[in-house]
Amino acid sequence: MSSTHVTCTINGDQVEFLCRGDQTLLDALRDTAGLIGVKEGCATGDCGACSVILDGRLTCSCLVLAPEAEGAAILTVEGMGGPDGLHPLQEAFLEGAALQCGICTPGFLVAGKALLDRNPDPTEEQVRYAVAGNLCRCTGYDKIVRSILAAAADMKEASEAKETV
Amino acid sequence: MKYIAPASVEEAVSILAGGAAQAYAGATDFLPQLQMGRPKPEQAVDLKRIDRLVDLRLEGDTWVIGAAVPAVRLTEEEQLAAELPGLVESAALIGSDQIQSRASLGGNLCNASPAADSVPAMVVDEGRAVIAGPGGMRTVPVASVVTGPGQTSLAEGEFVVEFEFDRPPARTSDAYLRFIPRTEMDIAVVGAGVRLSLDDSGRCTAAAVALGAVAPTVVRVPDAEEALAGRALTEEVLAKAAAASEAACNPIDDKRGTKEYRRRVAGVLTVRALKLAAARAADR
Ligand SMILES: Cc1cc2nc3c(=O)[nH]c(=O)nc-3n(C[C@H](O)[C@H](O)[C@H](O)COP(=O)(O)OP(=O)(O)OC[C@H]3O[C@@H](n4cnc5c(N)ncnc54)[C@H](O)[C@@H]3O)c2cc1C
Ligand code: FES
């Protein structure tokens, strides 16, 4: 079967890979790029475990064909932390015990980031809508929502501290 | 299945003319359907690399919305949301943020689900679909595209390029409400799209009512429209419109609701949507 050559940016790095026309971006990220933080829960758009930020928008990677990634910028959970350590959302999830088995966690983190990127000061209701496309079978929703709110507060405090320096 | 991303409408027409190819936009219906075992086409034709399909613009007095524009972009376009709030709120109801980033009006219409949220709104706003195919371009009312569950009037090789909506005149507005058993992420039990125009005294001069999820295709409710036209929106007149909506339903029984329940909800939603559209129209 013929392969398509794709060049894109994943977590800030330029990446090239070969994929088939019927392969999803989820499969290419996991099986070819080795980014196994991206999870498969349902493969039909319902659970959000495969969430990535694709060209600035939160997307289920199971609903994207891998060749569509040509020229795109993709962020997965692996790209959230930096050289200085974990992302504030990751810190807040640890602090708030916002996970049990952890399968849904990468998707919630990426969805949380997509929200905070466009709305740094969300209300609880806005957080709940922003993660409505993410399912957690261990039913940790309250802790997840509270941790996203805590991360938003931490990030606000950090940026205000920076401004006063 | 081969992936192809044509760069122009003409290129897409020639690829799709073979009959073994399937066009898609956000793939939020297309890929789940393949996952569920629908046969794969030989070629998956991604429409999102064609400029016209992902363009959203005001052309004179007409909004032109590319068939592959994702729903989130309708919400972000403030002037569109102010002028056609019912259309935009119907698209904004499609799925989660993840789905909003991808789901298009073209896919919502051509997937031909009876419960597709944007279709009643497109119908009451008298949207037109611009269709390209082997025989050239044609423009048809959105209401004529879906012919049954999963069935459209598109001929082999045809696809929707864009939708056109005339800007509403003064004191005219629309609304779309749907009822689902949860607050997010579910399929409509009933969806009600309405549009109405008011005169200076607040009397309704013209109305359009369309219901989703209560019949094999979206249904217009001419009896409700007649009951409203030329009248003040008194409780009595609204009750007539509700009764007409109930009578227009031809629903199914399923786990989301019985026939009787769906009929009743159709009447209630019609009235609520009319009140909302009337309040919006009075502000314009
Ligand atoms: C988790 C989830 C939640 C959802 N929630 C809702 C909801 O609340 N309400 C709702 O109405 N829908 C919902 N849907 C269904 C789906 O998201 C919508 O129908 C969406 O609008 C489809 O658009 P798309 O661009 O993804 O279509 P695609 O999947 O790309 O295409 C759908 C169908 O239309 C055809 N097609 C696409 N574009 C064209 C075109 N331009 N011309 C001709 N044919 C075309 C394709 O061949 C395919 O058969 C949901 C789906 C998921 C996965
Ligand atoms: S695996 Fe993509 S939404 Fe569940």
Ligand code: FES
């Ligand atoms: S922590 Fe187990 S699914 Fe969410």
